[in-house]
Amino acid sequence: MLESNYWRGNxxxxxxxxxxxxxxxxxSGDLAKRKLYPALFHLFRRGLMHEESRxxxxxxxxYSDDAFREHxxxxxxxxxxxxxxxxxxxVYYHAGDYFAPEFYGSLGRxxxxxxxxxxxxxxxxIYLAMPAKLYPPIxxxxxxxxxxxxxxxxxxxxxxxxxxxxxxxxxSAEALxxxxxxxxxxxxxxxxxxxxxxDTVQNILMLRFANLIFEPVWNAHYxxxxxxxxxxxxxxxxRAGYYEQAGLLRDMFQNHMLEMLAMAAMEMPASFSxxxxxxxxxxxxxxxxxxxLAHLGESVVRGQYAGYRSEPGVAPxxxxxxxxxxxxxxxxxxxxxxxxxxxxxxxxxxxxxxxxIVFKHVPHSIFTPIRAADMQPDTxxxxxQPDEGMELTxxxxxxxxxxxxxxxxxxxxxSELPGGESFEAYERLLLDAMxxxxxxxxxxxxxxESWKLFTPVLENWGEQCPLAVYAPGTDGPEESFRLLFRDDxxxxxxxxxx
Numbered sequence: 322m323l324e325s326n327y328w329r330g331n332x333x334x335x336x337x338x339x340x341x342x343x344x345x346x347x348x349s350g351d352l353a354k355r356k357l358y359p360a361l362f363h364l365f366r367r368g369l370m371h372e373e374s375r376x377x378x379x380x381x382x383x384y385s386d387d388a389f390r391e392h393x394x395x396x397x398x399x400x401x402x403x404x405x406x407x408x409x410x411x412v413y414y415h416a417g418d419y420f421a422p423e424f425y426g427s428l429g430r431x432x433x434x435x436x437x438x439x440x441x442x443x444x445x446x447i448y449l450a451m452p453a454k455l456y457p458p459i460x461x462x463x464x465x466x467x468x469x470x471x472x473x474x475x476x477x478x479x480x481x482x483x484x485x486x487x488x489x490x491x492x493s494a495e496a497l498x499x500x501x502x503x504x505x506x507x508x509x510x511x512x513x514x515x516x517x518x519x520d521t522v523q524n525i526l527m528l529r530f531a532n533l534i535f536e537p538v539w540n541a542h543y544x545x546x547x548x549x550x551x552x553x554x555x556x557x558x559x560r561a562g563y564y565e566q567a568g569l570l571r572d573m574f575q576n577h578m579l580e581m582l583a584m585a586a587m588e589m590p591a592s593f594s595x596x597x598x599x600x601x602x603x604x605x606x607x608x609x610x611x612x613x614l615a616h617l618g619e620s621v622v623r624g625q626y627a628g629y630r631s632e633p634g635v636a637p638x639x640x641x642x643x644x645x646x647x648x649x650x651x652x653x654x655x656x657x658x659x660x661x662x663x664x665x666x667x668x669x670x671x672x673x674x675x676x677x678i679v680f681k682h683v684p685h686s687i688f689t690p691i692r693a694a695d696m697q698p699d700t701x702x703x704x705x706q707p708d709e710g711m712e713l714t715x716x717x718x719x720x721x722x723x724x725x726x727x728x729x730x731x732x733x734x735x736s737e738l739p740g741g742e743s744f745e746a747y748e749r750l751l752l753d754a755m756x757x758x759x760x761x762x763x764x765x766x767x768x769x770e771s772w773k774l775f776t777p778v779l780e781n782w783g784e785q786c787p788l789a790v791y792a793p794g795t796d797g798p799e800e801s802f803r804l805l806f807r808d809d810x811x812x813x814x815x816x817x818x819x
Contacts, residue, residue, distance in 0.1 A: 335367070335369055335752075336756060337368065337369050337370070337371060338369070338370070338371055338374070338444075338752070338755040338756050339371060339441060339444060340371045340373040340374055340436075340439050340440075340441050340442075340443045340444070341371065341374050341443055341444035341445065341446060341755055342374065342375045342376075342377060342432055342435065342436060342443050342444070342445050342446070343361070343374070343375070343376045343377070343445075343446045343448060343751075343755065344377045344379060344428075344432070344445065344446070344447045344448065345357060345376065345377070345378050345379065345448045345450055346379045346380070346419070346447070346448065346449050346450060346451055346459060347379075347380060347449065347450035347451035348378025348379055348380045348389075348414065348450070349378070349380040349381075349382045349384070349389075349392070350380070350450055350451065352450045352484070353378070353450050354393060354396050355396070356515075356747045357448065357450060357747060357751070358393045358396050358397065358412075359396050359397060359398065359745075359747075360745060360747035360748040360751050361376060361408075361751060362396075362397045362399075362400065362404075362405070362408050363399065363745065363748050364748055364751065364752055365404070365407075365408045365411075366399070366400050366404055366408075369752055370411070373439045373440070373441075373443070374411065374443075374755075375411050375412075375413060375435050375436075375443075376411055376412045376413065377412075377413045377414070377415055377428075377431070377432065377435070378412065378413070378414045378415070379414075379415050379416075379417070379428065380414075380416065381416065381417065381418060381419070382416065383416050384414045384416060385414070386412070386413050386414050388414075389412070389413075389414035390409040390412055390414075393409075393412070394409065397409075413431075413435065415427070415428050415431050419455060419458065419459055419462075420458055420462075422462055422465065422466070424462070425462045425463060425465070425466035425468060426466055428466070428468070429466050429467065429468055432445065432468075442472065442476040442477040443477060444477045444478050444479075444480070444755070444757070445468075445477070445478075445479050445480070446480045446481075446482060446511075446754050446755055447463065447468070447469075447479070447480070447481045447482070448481075448482040448754075449481065449482065449483055449484065450484060451484075453483070453484070453485075453486055453487070453488075453497065456483065456497070456500070456501070457497075457500045460481070460500070460501065460503075460504045460505070461503075461504065463504070464503075464504040469481070469504055469505060469509070471509075478509070478757060479509060480509050480510075480511055480754060480757065481505055481509060481510055481511065482511040482513055482754050483501075483510065483511065483512050483513065484513055485512070485513070485514065485576050486567060486571060486572075486575075486576075487512060487576075487763070487768050488768070488772060489566075489567075489571060490772060490775075490776040490779060490780075491769070491772035491773055491776040492776075494768055494769065494772045495769065495772075498765050498768070498769070501765075502765075507764065507765060508759070510765070511754050511759060511762045512762055512763040512764075512765075512768070513750055513754075513762060513763075514576050514577060514580055514761075514762075514763055515746040515747060515750065516576075516577040516580065516581065516674075516705070516746070517580055517746075517750070517761040517762075517763075518744070518745075518746030518747060518748070518749040518750040518761060519705050519706065519709060519746050520709050520735050520744070521703050521704055521705045521709045521710065521711070521735070522580075522581060522584060522703075522705055523749075523761070524703070524711075525581075525584045525585055525676070525703060526584060526593075526598070528703070528711070529589070530589050530590075536589075538680070539655075540655045540656070541655065541656055541657050541658055541659045543680055543681055544659055544678060544679070544680055544681065545659070545679050545680060545681045545682075545698060545810075546659060546660045546661070546662060546679050546808075546810060547582075547585065547586075547659065547660075547661045547662070547676065547677065547678055547679065548661075548662045548663075548664075548675075548676070548677040548679065548812065548813055549578060549581055549582055549585070549661065549662070549663045549664075549675075549676050549677075550663075550664055550665070550673060550674065550675055550677070550812075550813070550815070551573055551577065551578060551664075551665040551673075551674045551705075552664075552665065552666060552669040552670070552671060552672060552673045552674070552815050553666070553667050553668070553669060553672055554668065554669060554670070554671060554672045554794075555667060555668070555672075556626065556628075556629065556632060556643075556667050556668045556793075557629070557632055557635070557643070557667065561632050561633060561634030561635050562634050564635075564641060564643075565634065565635060565636060565639060565641055567641075568641045568642050568643075569623075569642050569643055569644060569645050569665060569666065569667070570623070570642060570645050570775060570778065570779065571775075571779075573645070573665040574645060574647070574663065574665065574775060575771050575772065575775050576763070576771070578663050578665060579606065579771050579774075580602070580763070580767075581676060581705070582605075582649065582661060582663065583601075583602040583605045583606055583767075584602070585676050585678075585703075586605050586651060586655070586656060586661070587601040587602055587604065587605040588601050588604065588605070588655070589601070593760075594760075595758060595759040595760040595762075596759075596764075598760050599759075599760075599763075599764045599767065602764075602767055603764070603766050603767050603770055605651070605653075606767060606770040606771060606774070607770055608651050608652055608653045608656075609649055609650070609651055609652075609774055610649070610650040610651070610652050611774065611777070612647075612774075612777065612778055614777055614781045614785075616785075617778065617781055617782055617785035617786055618785045618786050618787075619648075619807070620647060620648045620804075621645070621646070621647045621648075621778060621782060621785075621786050622644075622645065622646040622647070622786060622789065622798065622800045622801045622804055623642040623644065623645050623782060623786045623788055623789070624642060624643065624644035624645075624666065624788065624789040624790065624791050624797060624798040624800070624801070625639075625640075625641065625642055625643050625644065625788050625789075625790055625791075626643050626644070626666075626667060626668040626790070626791055626792070626793050627790050627791065627792055627793060628668075628793060629641075629643055629668075640783075640788055642788065643666060643667045643668065644664070644665070644666030644667070644669075644789075644791060644797050644798060644801070645663075645664065645665060645666070646662070646663065646664035646797065646800075646801035646804055647662075647663050647664075647804075648660050648661070648662055648804060648808075649661040649662075649663060660808060660810075662804070662805060662810075662812070664797065664801060664812070666791075666797050668793040668794070669793075669794070669795065669796060669797060669815055670794055670795055670796050670815040670816050671815040671816050672706070672707055673706070673707070673815055674704075674705035674706045675702050675703060675704050675705055675813075676702070676703040676705070677700055677701070677702045677703075677813055678700065678701040678702075678703075679698050679700050680698050680699040680700065680701075681698065682696060682698055683696065688726060696716055696726070697714070697716065697727075697728050699713070699714065699715050699716065700713075700714045701713050701714075702714070704734075708734050708736070709734065709735045709736070710732060710733050710734035710735055710736075710737075711732060711733060712730050712731070712732035713730070713731045713732070714728045714729070714730045714731075715728070715729055715731070716728065716729070717729035749761070750762070789801075796812065796814065796815050
């Protein structure tokens, strides 16, 4: 009981947002139905929505308020019927053409009517749950209608939440950024990466900077290498149209993977403020050594699962990658000489996202005839999904009368901790957006630096990195194993060894 009370008293204090209106463009789409409305309903059930807050869905499909409420009702699981009904009373719908200026005028009047009578000025959060190509025309119309203008007295704010992708390369990302800043200040822009909303990813900062035992060994003196894996068992499914334009490097490495790498490797911020955290992220990304384009195949592997070209919507001669593995080096004092191996792919042997910190061997073993090099290295694994938690594997005596050494795992899962259910990623990020906390959102300079790193790869890897075909249900192409074999290392298996 002491442990449970300590956990609740020190780490589970949530702040409820001030009154606000959340406007969701693309409200009848897949993302809104599967992620946004369920997440908002869970926040409502937890008491983390102000009683005067409202949700307004916007899309082209014609719905009345009541019809739209029934449209999303099946997505609201986990609560009683009365809770669902109470939540739906806060939900409204406004149909119209995204390209028609009059739609935005009528939307502004609708929002004013809904907010009339509130005791406090209502903040407005506008969520663009739609393709990035629609951002500029929507933002231009919102701006022309005065819906992005914040009151001069600072009594409330206007924020815009954007989904990736944030460009296809450096030039397109820069062009998009210039368009965004025509209508918005940087502190109004919330670029979302749902991986940053996962408990384990957030816990990286607390693990590193709130525990004295880790800081002395979190460097090149003690760490041999780091492995970052995001593996999926599914193929492209219904996303072939998007995937044929993007590919895995754009879809995973430029955002999710690089963000996780930065959190695992960055220096300690001066404070836990949004800009202080993001300042250190961008410093770390700038420290990543650019890929040697003349020998790109020695650092990057790309693959495609067998059968991808037969998927609906995929070109029969497609060269789009569904797997990427890469070796990164960070040129700073802390990480000098420590390789970071990143891999991600579809149709692999297991669904697994993790960061594995692999420590160096002990310099000398006193347990003859065991050589130090024959002992398994201590490994700290930060498990992002599916079972969020941590596992520390150390060397210890095995049970029994003989002196037998082996790996002993110390682990926990967030699902087993006291204090109730954890936040789903979109819940965490929606709550932070409504609170005006940008810590877990991506700043424009981070995007620019990430594209500086990956755009040369995209432009040069066609000949240097031939597309390797791999069988579905495996750990990826053989070429990815050779990437580590050259350094006398190997990937952690995706499935447990028998």
